[in-house]
Amino acid sequence: MLSVVIPCYNEQEVLPTVFARISGVAEQWGENWEILLVDDGSRDRTWGMIEEFHRRDPRWKGICLARNFGHQAAVGAGLEHARGDAVAVLDADLQDPPELVTEMLARWKEGCDVVYGIRTQRPEGWLKRFCYAAFYRILIRSTDVHLPADAGDFCLMDRRVVEALRAFPEQHPFWRGLRCWTGFRHAGIPYVRQGRQAGQSQYTLRKLFKLATDGILCLSQTPLKAIGWFGALSAIAVLGLAAPLGLWGSSAATATALMWCGLFLGSVQLLSLGVLGQYLGRVYDEVRRRPRWVIAATVGVESGIIAMPRRLAG
16 A cells, blocks of 8 residues: 655645545556545644545545644654555645656665655745755755755655654654665655645745754754854954953953953854753753644544654553
8 A cells, every 4th residue: 555645734725636636646556545634733624625535535534633733743643644555745735746656656666665856946936945955955964864955755655664753752853854864775756846736835934944953953963063163263263362462452452352252252152052952942842752743633544632652652
């Protein structure tokens, strides 16, 4: 069986196209299949449409989260309930073509454990494209995990990889990075990303920044190491400036230089505390051991009301 996990948030305008397009593509797969639509606390008719899809075709199933827990949590809820020997992850906006799943399935049958899409072109403006490219390059250089550039959550994974991801109890998962961390055999397929088929993007700049932060802090300790080096270099620079002024400079120049040095060092300390606070906050989230999402309703899926991390479900 092939499972396709599709997180949804306020996607009522595009869901009819999703149903028609994927239903047509699924005929080419030559396998039993199921579609898991995860409603991430939508405020429109998304959940009602998911229920209607299930009535029309029982292979279309749904999970409704009790509130908006975020895209990565919705993906995790789908992976937790997917039953397929292979599991694909696809966004509901259809910017990633579902037709490519057919080729991913073929590569999986050839022996690849993870087949991911590589975005060669994007429809966004130049600023977003620059930020995306910069993020992936920074992330790749800050971690020891081999990460492909310009590859998002759009992928197909073997059951072994899914089971490995389900065992991760992290509160802030970054699935595209964690699937690389697991190892196994990976392969990429280049494609041109299209614009949204309908509706508005729900990924605001704030959510994109949070995703980027989660990605770096999930996979790397480089920010912690960087503040140590930055602090040492700052101290050397301040001493190199203050010492000559103290010996040969005027009193006014020395006072001004010392004031700017104090402001500079204070800024460095606040920056360092901010980085430490990000890591400490994530440690706090892990220690509280709260469920990563809460399920309010399901259709076609056997599930309890609360989906707990695997280490707690016991």
